Amino acid sequence: MSVDQKIFMPSHPLEPGPRYGVLSGFEPGTSILKAGSRIAPPFQSLPVDVVLEKDVAVTLRDGVTIYVDVFRPAGPQKVPVIVAWSPYGKGQGTSQSVVGIFGMVGLDNGILSGLEKFEGPDPAYWCAHGYAICNPDIRGVANCEGDSVVWDRQEGRDCHDLIEWLAAQAWCSGKVAMSGTSYLAVSQWFTAAEQPPHLAAINPWEGVSDVYRDLVMRGGMPDTGFARQLQDNSFWGNGQKEDLLAEAERYPLMNELWEDKIPRFKRITVPAYVVASYSNTLHTAGTFRAWRRMASEQKWLRIHNTQEWPDYYDEANRQDLRRFFDHFLKDEDNGWEQTPRVRYAVLDLQGGDRVAVAADEFPPKNVSLTKYYLDGRFRTLGIAAPSQGATAAYEVESNPDLVSFVMRFEQETTLVGYPKAHLWVEARGSDDMDLFVLVQKLDAHGTPLQQFTVPNQSALVHDITEHGASILRYKGSDGRLRASMRCLDRALSTDAVPAHTFDRIEKLSAGEVVDLEIDLLPVGLAFSPGEQLRLVISGRSLLGTMMPGNQEYVPANSGNHIIHTGGNNASYLQLPVLVK
Numbered sequence: 202m203s204v205d206q207k208i209f210m211p212s213h214p215l216e217p218g219p220r221y222g223v224l225s226g227f228e229p230g231t232s233i234l235k236a237g238s239r240i241a242p243p244f245q246s247l248p249v250d251v252v253l254e255k256d257v258a259v260t261l262r263d264g265v266t267i268y269v270d271v272f273r274p275a276g277p278q279k280v281p282v283i284v285a286w287s288p289y290g291k292g293q294g295t296s297q298s299v300v301g302i303f304g305m306v307g308l309d310n311g312i313l314s315g316l317e318k319f320e321g322p323d324p325a326y327w328c329a330h331g332y333a334i335c336n337p338d339i340r341g342v343a344n345c346e347g348d349s350v351v352w353d354r355q356e357g358r359d360c361h362d363l364i365e366w367l368a369a370q371a372w373c374s375g376k377v378a379m380s381g382t383s384y385l386a387v388s389q390w391f392t393a394a395e396q397p398p399h400l401a402a403i404n405p406w407e408g409v410s411d412v413y414r415d416l417v418m419r420g421g422m423p424d425t426g427f428a429r430q431l432q433d434n435s436f437w438g439n440g441q442k443e444d445l446l447a448e449a450e451r452y453p454l455m456n457e458l459w460e461d462k463i464p465r466f467k468r469i470t471v472p473a474y475v476v477a478s479y480s481n482t483l484h485t486a487g488t489f490r491a492w493r494r495m496a497s498e499q500k501w502l503r504i505h506n507t508q509e510w511p512d513y514y515d516e517a518n519r520q521d522l523r524r525f526f527d528h529f530l531k532d533e534d535n536g537w538e539q540t541p542r543v544r545y546a547v548l549d550l551q552g553g554d555r556v557a558v559a560a561d562e563f564p565p566k567n568v569s570l571t572k573y574y575l576d577g578r579f580r581t582l583g584i585a586a587p588s589q590g591a592t593a594a595y596e597v598e599s600n601p602d603l604v605s606f607v608m609r610f611e612q613e614t615t616l617v618g619y620p621k622a623h624l625w626v627e628a629r630g631s632d633d634m635d636l637f638v639l640v641q642k643l644d645a646h647g648t649p650l651q652q653f654t655v656p657n658q659s660a661l662v663h664d665i666t667e668h669g670a671s672i673l674r675y676k677g678s679d680g681r682l683r684a685s686m687r688c689l690d691r692a693l694s695t696d697a698v699p700a701h702t703f704d705r706i707e708k709l710s711a712g713e714v715v716d717l718e719i720d721l722l723p724v725g726l727a728f729s730p731g732e733q734l735r736l737v738i739s740g741r742s743l744l745g746t747m748m749p750g751n752q753e754y755v756p757a758n759s760g761n762h763i764i765h766t767g768g769n770n771a772s773y774l775q776l777p778v779l780v781k
Contacts, residue, residue: 206458207350208448209441215290215343220434222299223315224270224292227344229256233275234316241295244315248329250275251316256344261362265340265347269363272316272324273333273372281376281401281530282333282367285321286360286388288349288435291336293319305749306510306673307657313514320510321381330523331531335367341438348441351431352384352412353462357391361400364392368399376530380404380522382509383484384435390464390491393471402529403469404522406476407509409487412462413703416483417449420719421686421703422635424742425449426751427483455703466494473500474525479548480654480675481509483747485722489619492563493698501525502563504725506546506554508654508672547615547725548675550642550650555727563723564618567780570697572773575606575624575736577766582608582736582774590768595740597631597758603739604764606774607643610728618777619697620678620721624738625714625770630760632708634684637756638719638736639743640774641677645731651676669745669753679744680721684709687717694718697777714765724777736774738764 215225223240234240234251254271261267270291273280293299295315302319303310314325317334324334340359341349350356364377377399379389386408393403409415417428428445436442452458473495477488492502503521505512512518528537541559548554560566573582577591593604620640628634642650652675653662666674685706693700699718709715728734737743740758766772 206448206452206456208444208451209348210444210447212341212349212436212438212440212442214439215437219297220290220293222290222292222295224255224295225290226292227256227268231255240315243300243310244295245311245313245325247314247325251324251328259337259363259366261340261359265345267337267339267345267359267363268343269335269337271333271335272328274328274331278331279372279374280331280333281374281378281526282335283322283327283526284335284337284360284364284367284377284379285318285381285385286337286339286356286379286392287318287320287381287384288339288342289319289384290343290437291318291338303510305657306508306655308511308514318381318385320383320385320513323514326519332526333372335363337363341436341440341442343437345438346440348443349436349438350443351445351462352387352391352409354391354394356388357395357464360388360392361395361397364397364400374530375399376401378402378404378526378530380406382406382513383408386488390466390469393473394465394468396468396470400471402472402474402526404474404476404525405488405491406513407478407481407484407488409484410464410491411487413455413459415487417445418453418703420681421683421701422681422754422756423449423453424754426753427747430748430751454705464491466491467496469495470497472529473497474522475500475502476509476512477502477504478507478509478512478654479504479546479678479722479724480672482671482679482722482744484509486720489723500542501540502543504545504563506548506556511656545617545725547617547727548652549727550652551644553727564777565779568618568777569780570775571778572775573608575764575766575772575774577764580604580606582606582734586771586773587767590770591766592763593766594761594763596761597740602741603737603743606736607733609733610730612730614728615779616724616726616776617779619723620777621697621699621775622680622719622721622736623775624717624719624772625765626684626717627712627714627763627765628684628709628760629763631758632710633757634709634762635740635756635758636682636684636717636719636762637739637741637743638680638721639677640721640724641735641737642726642728643733643735645733647733649676649735665749669751670749671744671747676744678721678724680719682717682719684715684717687715689718714770
C-alpha cells in the first residue's frame with residue numbers, strides 16, 4: 202500500500218479523566234496481587250494470587266517499542282497466554298467510562314475484577330484456570346512509540362511480533378491465543394492472517410472485517426458517526442493517530458488504503474471460535490463475512506440472541522470458551538471436537554427465542570432461498586411475480602417518506618440465513634439515491650415486534666433506542682445502498698449475499714430504471730401462523746445511529762424515489778426459509 206494514502210492527525214498524551222483507570226499510569230515493575238484483594242471497590246476479589254508484570258517493553262520488528270501488562274498465576278508452572286489487542290488503554294477496566302457502560306447495559310461491575318481490558322478477558326477468571334492474560338498498549342497509544350493506525354495489516358504484524366515474544370517467555374508454555382469483542386475481535390482477523398507460529402487459537406467475539414464496508418462507507422454512504430467516536434476517544438499517545446474521517450472524505454471509493462483494512466481471510470487457518478449476533482448493526486455483517494471467508498478447517502460459530510458484552514461475560518459462555526482453549530492450548534481431550542460447528546439462535550421477539558440450535562453450517566443445509574415479489578398496487582409480498590407492472594413512490598423528506606410491503610404467513614415459518622432485496626428503482630429530480638431497507642416482524646394484528654438485547658430496559662434505554670443506539674434494541678434486519686455504487690463484485694457475490702465493488706460511481710439518468718442488489722443482515726426469525734412480515738424502503742435511516750450520542754448520517758437525497766414492481770421490473774425480497 203502507498204504510505205502516502207494514510208492521513209494522520211496529532212494525538213495527545215493519556216491524562217487522568219473518565220477513561221483513566223487504576224492501572225493506567227506508567228509504572229514498570231512486578232508485583233503480586235493477593236487472593237482476596239480487590240483492585241477497586243465495585244469489583245470482584247481475586248480468587249488466586251496473580252503476578253502482575255506491568256509496563257514491560259516489547260520491541261517490534263521495525264524497532265518500535267510498545268508496553269504490555271501481563272497477568273499470570275503465581276507459581277512455577279508454564280501457562281498459555283491470551284492476548285487482548287486494542288487501543289483502549291490496558292488499565293481502562295476500572296475507569297469511569299467502562300463502569301458507566303456496564304451500568305448503561307445493565308451489567309453488574311461486580312462480575313469482573315476490573316483488571317480486564319475494556320471488552321477483553323478477565324485476568325481473575327483466566328489466571329484461576331491456568332492462563333496468563335496479556336493487555337498491550339499498542340503502537341502509538343499511551344507511552345508506546347510510533348503512530349497509531351486503525352484496523353489494518355500493520356496491527357497484524359505488530360501483534361504477530363508480540364505473540365512470538367510472549368511464546369519465548371520463561372513462564373509461557375509456548376502457546377498463545379487471542380480473545381475479545383469489537384476492536385479486540387477485529388485485530389484477531391489481521392493477526393491470524395500473519396500466521397504467527399505460536400498462535401494456537403483465536404476467539405473473535407463480534408467485530409467488523411472490512412473498515413470501508415462496515416464502518417465508514419456502509420452501502421457506499423459516508424456514515425462516519427461511530428468512526429468519529431472511535432477516533433476521538435480511543436487513541437492517545439505522543440505521536441500521531443490515523444484520521445479515518447479525513448481518509449473517508451478524500452478516498453470515497455475502494456482503493457489500496459481500504460484494501461489494506463480487509464484481512465486476508467484465506468490466510469486465516471488457525472482454530473477459531475467465532476461468536477456473532479443478528480442484532481449488532483456495526484458488527485454483524487463483518488463477523489459473518491469473516492466466518493464465511495476464513496480458511497480455518499477447525500472453526501466453530503455460535504450465534505446468540507443478546508448483545509456482545511453480557512454474552513461475553515456470561516459464566517456459561519466463559520466456561521464454553523474455556524473448553525475450546527483447554528483443548529487447543531492445553532491439549533486436553535475434553536470432547537470439544539464434538540461441539541456442533543454451528544449453534545444458531547432463532548428469535549421469536551415475544552419471549553420464545555431458541556438458542557444453541559445445532560447445524561453443520563450456516564445457513565443450515567435445509568434452507569431454501571425463496572423470492573417474495575413486491576406488488577406496488579396492493580403493497581403486498583407474494584410468491585408469484587405480478588404480471589402487471591406498478592410503482593410505489595415517496596417524496597424525499599415528505600411525510601411519509603417510505604413505502605412498505607406486507608405479507609402474512611399462513612403456516613409456521615422460520616427464516617435462517619441471509620436475506621437480500623432485489624429492487625428496480627428510479628430517481629426523479631435527482632441523479633442518485635440513498636436507499637435504506639428494513640425487514641420487520643409484525644404480530645397477527647400488525648404491531649411491529651422488537652426486543653432489547655441488554656438487561657437494562659429502563660425508561661432511559663427506551664429513550665435512547667427509540668431512534669438510534671440500534672445495537673441495544675433489535676428491530677429487524679436492515680440493509681442500505683447508494684444507487685450509484687450498485688456495481689456488483691462478481692468474484693465475491695453469491696446468490697444469497699451480494700457484494701459490491703465500491704470502486705466506481707454510476708449516476709442515474711432521467712427516466713432510467715436500474716436494479717439494485719441490497720444485502721441485509723443475516724436473520725434467525727420465527728413466524729407463527731397469522732404473524733406478518735413487513736418490508737420497508739426509505740430514503741433515510743430507519744434505525745438511527747449505532748450507539749447513543751453518535752452523529753446521525755444525513756442522506757444525500759432529493760426528489761422522488763420510485764420502486765418498480767411486477768412485469769419487466771419484478772422487484773423481490775429473497776428470504777432464507779428453513780424447510781422441515
